[in-house]
Amino acid sequence: IFPHSQGIDKMQRSNVTFVVEFILQGFSDLPNFRRLLFGIFLVIYMNILIGNGLLIVLTKINPALQTPMYFFLGNFSFLEICYTSVTLPKMLIDLWTQKGNIPFLSCAFQTCFLYILGVAECLLLAVMAYDRYVAICKPLYYPIIMNHKVCVQLVIASWITGIPVLIGLTYQIFSLNFCGSNKLNHIFCDAPPLLEVACGDTYQKELSVHVAALFFVMIPFLLILISYVKIITTILKLPSTSGKSKAFSTCSSHLMVVGLFYGSGSIVYLRPKSSHSAKSDKVFSLFYTIVTPMFNPIIYSLRNKDVIAALKKLIPK
Template identity: 55%
Template sequence: LEFTISTDVRTEKPNITTMMEFILLRFSDIPNFQWILLGIFLVLYLTIMMCNSVIVLIKRIDPTLQTPMYFFRNNFSIVEICYVTLTIPRMLTDLLRQKGDISSIACATQTCLVLLFGGLECLLLAVMVYDRYMAICNPLHYGLILSSQVCVQLVIASWVSGVPVVTGQTWQVFSLLFCVSTTINHFFCDLSLVFKLACGDAFTNETAVCGVAVVFIMVPFLLTVVSYGKNITNILKSPSSRGRAKAFSTCSSNLTVVVLFYVTASTTCLQPKQNPFEETGKLISLFYTVWIPKLNPIIFTLRKKHH
């Protein structure tokens, strides 16, 4: 009897700990539209890549755009290119193969990079807001404070700061035991849905992830709100109506991008753990992974044309 129990334990444990593959459901609930979706997302992806690449190229060749504001926007466009490349090509491949299997290593890598570039967007938006704050509230010292060296240091700090935290969080999550299901009702490896597949209580891990979200989302958001509050106050104090219009025009594109980003990000983060409307969450994810990266270059371009 003792020998039998020992054997059962040995055979159960590998079944729990050796899960090497997840299944992404993508849009399998609408099988008749798979090829249409493939065409739509391919066109959107190529558009996003082209628009952001044009912004990067123009910034390099146009001498009038060699300013801190366009330096930060150039980096933001590069991050957008990386961000959409993490999700859309994989989704296109799955739609083409009509299969959504993904290894645990590939899933963990995608999750890690999506979190990294998502956090990087938050930090770069905060840096861009700081740039507009200095330009409006301290214009006489703007060039001195935001020198080329300082701009490079701010971007490097934004790129590097999240790497150890996100890597640690991803390792912590994917070291959990997965024993219920391998199915993820999404088109990429979403961290919140990976949590639902874990055996036992993942409260500690979820608390740690929430803490990181507060640092990388809420802190930049609060800095953004304070900075724009001061910007608007200083703009309204300007005696020149033309000066006020020019200042508002300068801030309008950044503010639009910030609002779009944080509204969708907060909507996604505030979804309940037991969400009966997972398809809604998938649509929201489509908005911030596809539509916002497509809209951002248009918003920046319209502002430049108006200016």
Template identity: 60%
Template sequence: MIKENHTAFSDFILLGYSGIPELPGLLFLVFLLIYVGIVIGNGLIIYITVTDYALHTPMYFFLKNLSFLEICYTSVTLPKMLVGFVTEIRSISFIGCAAQIYFLLILGGTECFLLTAMAYDRYVAICNPLRYKLIMNNQLCFGLVTGSLTVNMSVHAGQIYLVFTLPFCGSREINHLFCDIPPLLELACADTYMNKVIVFVAIAFFLIIPFILILASYVKIISTILKMSSREGRKKVFSTCSSHLTVVTLFYGSATIVYLSPRSKERVDVNKLLSLFYTILIPVFNPIIYSLRNTEVKVALRKLFCRKM
């Protein structure tokens, strides 16, 4: 029996939560509210960091770019999911699937590097304050952001090419909420060992190494904080780092479990929930975390609302 080989003119079916017919209406409403919250919350962060001169510092330059990334990141997957909930059309074209994965990888990898740059910024500000303005100049900040984006665009273009030149036979059903490499490789009717190795190398480069660098930065930061004689000084310094540390823990924790844990039928639903966590819920939490834990952001928001009133 000859299996069907899908070409660039065929499409895939995103199963999502199609096995539970009662959910689509409720999920549409919940995800729509989440998407609106992501756009408004991160849009506010972008607006105040652009308009408030007090926030024209490297820390908030990175935060502004992080908020922009979050809006783009969720826009790659959420609109397609919302359409699927309303119309029950879950098909996605071959090219559309490739584009979705490519932009997810670019934006996700750039976010990993950006979180690392934010940790380095905090390290310099706390451990080397006298040279902070000299080290964290505009050229370095801009270079870190553009460099992160350039590296991700180049590396992931090759990874996408290797995945989508594979022959896909038989089933077209991707048992996931959106296109992603691990569930897509399960549909390939060829040896995917090299692809899995490349995925692991990419995870090490874009996920594990940045996390180690962030961890090293915070070891130095915590060591410096503990040496401070003033209790108020320790509290103030820790409050400026706690919001970033919270976001890092949530993002890296869920992404690491999804991409490094062994895939099995029993873990499919767990992986779906975790993928929702780092692609949708964390972009919602980011503005809240930075607003609640950051005094300067709260002051800027108060000034904005007072002007509007």
């Protein structure tokens, strides 16, 4: 019995191919548009770096922007640069070289940092909503509640809260056996395409991804929702029309960013597996990893008089 079972075990192990690298297929189905896509994504990346970098500089050097709201905005802009830099430079290299090879460990690091920064973004958006809630609903207590120490603590908490869980989740995903194809039909390393090429039962790992997404995406979203329900209720009670429009204008920029980021992210991670398609996943992934960071400085600068005034001081006419 024992020699026979050992022989079967050896045969099973010999059939398992240990993956040392993955191939990101990216835009391989559009070979004639690679150079054009490279140009578009390069311009987008430069806009993200310059636009968000400019917001960071403005919030640091301009005295009028030394408030909690702009402190969070500066940190959010830095986070956007980091978040985009996890995926976009690799995409640009793949488009230019027409190769999508990524070592196993590099793929794991990309996935891990993507999740850590993505969760930090969700939490920071919730913190920014709470800041607006305190400013509009409790204006007299605003300087006391949102003092500098509290602001720093909230930013640090946003950055580090998800780290242990997300490192564990990444380890779970990459501890799977990848005995089939090493081709990922995606633009970067992510759980859905990785689980597709894994062999064996991946149900528990898929469940872990969905639970983590629900916990770290939906809880901040619910906090944002509660904050804005209270904000809108307070605004509607204001006597003057000018007061209402001013209060709404300070929140509208944040709401637009929340809508773009959460809308596209939720479609990728929270919809049923049966409704997934590689093309739609790529498009929605571009939205929350590239489009939102690109529009963040545009939304905040065009709809904010303080930022426009600071820009005019910084850039000579």
